Amino acid sequence: MQDKRKDRHLAVFLFKIRERLLRNVMSNSIRIIAGLGNPEDRYERTLHNAGFWKYGGSFRYEKKFGADYCKINLHGQDVWLVKPQSYMNLSGGPIRGVIDYYRLKVSELLVAHDEIDLPPGTTRLKMGGGHGGHNGLRDIIQHCGAEFVRLRLGVGHPGDKSQVTNYVLKRGSADVERAIEDNIVEAMDVMPLLIEDGLNAATKALHTKE
Numbered sequence: 001m002q003d004k005r006k007d008r009h010l011a012v013f014l015f016k017i018r019e020r021l022l023r024n025v026m027s028n029s030i031r032i033i034a035g036l037g038n039p040e041d042r043y044e045r046t047l048h049n050a051g052f053w054k055y056g057g058s059f060r061y062e063k064k065f066g067a068d069y070c071k072i073n074l075h076g077q078d079v080w081l082v083k084p085q086s087y088m089n090l091s092g093g094p095i096r097g098v099i100d101y102y103r104l105k106v107s108e109l110l111v112a113h114d115e116i117d118l119p120p121g122t123t124r125l126k127m128g129g130g131h132g133g134h135n136g137l138r139d140i141i142q143h144c145g146a147e148f149v150r151l152r153l154g155v156g157h158p159g160d161k162s163q164v165t166n167y168v169l170k171r172g173s174a175d176v177e178r179a180i181e182d183n184i185v186e187a188m189d190v191m192p193l194l195i196e197d198g199l200n201a202a203t204k205a206l207h208t209k210e
Contacts, residue, residue, distance in 0.1 A: 029195050030149065031108035034082040034095045036136040045177070047155040048088065048168040050114040051136075054184045057081050065101070067094035075192035080104075091136040092143030099144065109148040110194075111140060112187070116164060118154030120172070120179035123187055125194070125203045126150045149199060151187055153180055 037043065037052035044052070057070040059081070068083040080102065084094035099106060113136055118124060128147050131137035137150070156176060158167035171177065186206060194202035 029077060029108065030079065030110045030191070031077070031104050032080045032082060032095075032098060032102075033110045033112065033191075034084065034091070034098075034140075036088055036091050036111060036113040037083065038088050039083075039085040043169070045171050046169050047172050047176070047180075048114050050153045050155055050180050050184075051112040051151075052083055054181065054188070055081060055083065059083065061085065065094045065097040067098065069098060075195045077195050079195075089135040090139055092139035092141070095140055096143040106144045106148050109144065110151055111137070111148060112151040112153060112184075113137060114155045114168060115152035116155060116157045116168065118152055118156075120154050120156050120176045121183065122154035123183040123206060124150075124152040124154075125187075125190075125199060125206055126152060127199055149194075153183055153187075155180060 035051035035053075035055060037049035038046075043049050057072045059068040059070045061068050065082075066084065066086045068085060070081050072079055072081060080098060082095060082098050084091045086094055095109070095111075098104070099109065113134060115124070115132075115134075117132065127149050129150070130146070131141055140148070155168065155172065158164060172180070190202045190206045193205055
């Protein structure tokens with residue numbers, strides 16, 4: 001009986017620690033936004049490059065990072081925009097390089113990426129989680145850990161798992177591209193809210209729009 005009480009107390013203690021850590025993560029403002037994509041021109045408008053679409057700012061290539069990057073002021077806060085130029089599967093190294101160089105926290109990172117498990121016209125914000133088979137996220141998790149914000153841009157699924165690679169490495173239809181572009185604009189609209197009021201407020205605003 002005593003052992004069971006100890007187990008319960010330990011479980012409550014661990015739960016409180018987890019909640020405190022999660023609150024600390026959620027309260028951190030976004031300082032770095034990284035889009036995922038492949039650098040060659042032939043990939044520019046493919047669905048897999050949705051994370052590269054519609055970026056503002058004046059980018060320059062930095063060899064020590066292996067990324068195009070720039071700094072913008074977003075709602076009164078300096079934010080680094082990063083586009084790794086190392087190809088999708090090796091996105092983690094460049095992003096980790098920027099984080100370390102500017103002494104940022106992984107919890108201050110937002111990664112924008114294509115999401116086949118969401119239909120075009122649907123965008124979701126999410127903190128943490130796995131990679132879901134997305135090789136860009138897989139590499140970032142290996143280099144940085146999983147506790148960063150994801151902006152999941154729905155691009156749809158071809159219906160057959162064996163066709164996913166071929167599907168995302170091509171352009172979508174005009175309707176699909178238009179839906180993704182509209183979603184990116186909506187996501188950009190809630191970025192000030194994300195920085196000012198945090199993930200919960202931004203998530204509620206973004207999801208309410210849908």
